[in-house]
Amino acid sequence: QKEVEQNSGPLSVPEGAIASLNCTYSDRGSQSFFWYRQYSGKSPELIMFIYSNGDKEDGRFTAQLNKASQYVSLLIRDSQPSDSATYLCAVTGGYNKLIFGAGTRLAVHP
């Protein structure tokens, strides 16, 4: 079992819709959770982080964390074609190193 699992996609949503991206992790000791966006050929860009159970909102993005279920999600409201990218879920391991999932490819079509 991989430490961080994501559906590889592609997840296709129409412009203006809500995109829902999910991630599960295996280490119950993980304390911090991150979502990175990665455009093709570019490096990961931090878009959300969450440390406590519940929801955290920032603009069109909402991160949700459920430690009991070992589940993290990212909602993107009013999806735009510019949101088309790969979204990487990451959790912290020892020394706060990041353990990444393989990413979910999101395609927003006009």
Add this chain to the structure above:
Amino acid sequence: DTGVSQNPRHKITKRGQNVTFRCDPISEHNRLYWYRQTLGQGPEFLTYFQNEAQLEKSRLLSDRFSAERPKGSFSTLEIQRTEQGDSAMYLCASSLEGRQFFGPGTRLTVL
């Protein structure tokens, strides 16, 4: 630009050659990480520095790999006797309070 910088951005080398990459972190960040990313995968942790001390190395970091961070500033990652399997994007990230910010990466192609 006060972000993380990496040089070179691209490196093409022949199998068996040595290569060295450089990372300049955000100036006030004391933690520095190296990752490697191959196509279709998320970044994989290679090594971690806190200031100048290398505190953790992944089992992915074979004897051919060495990393340094003299004086706790920039860091270098050297790969000796490169192999085709070393072809990947090498990413550097720096961190101050748990959040890691990545540089643009160095794409290595080993022919």
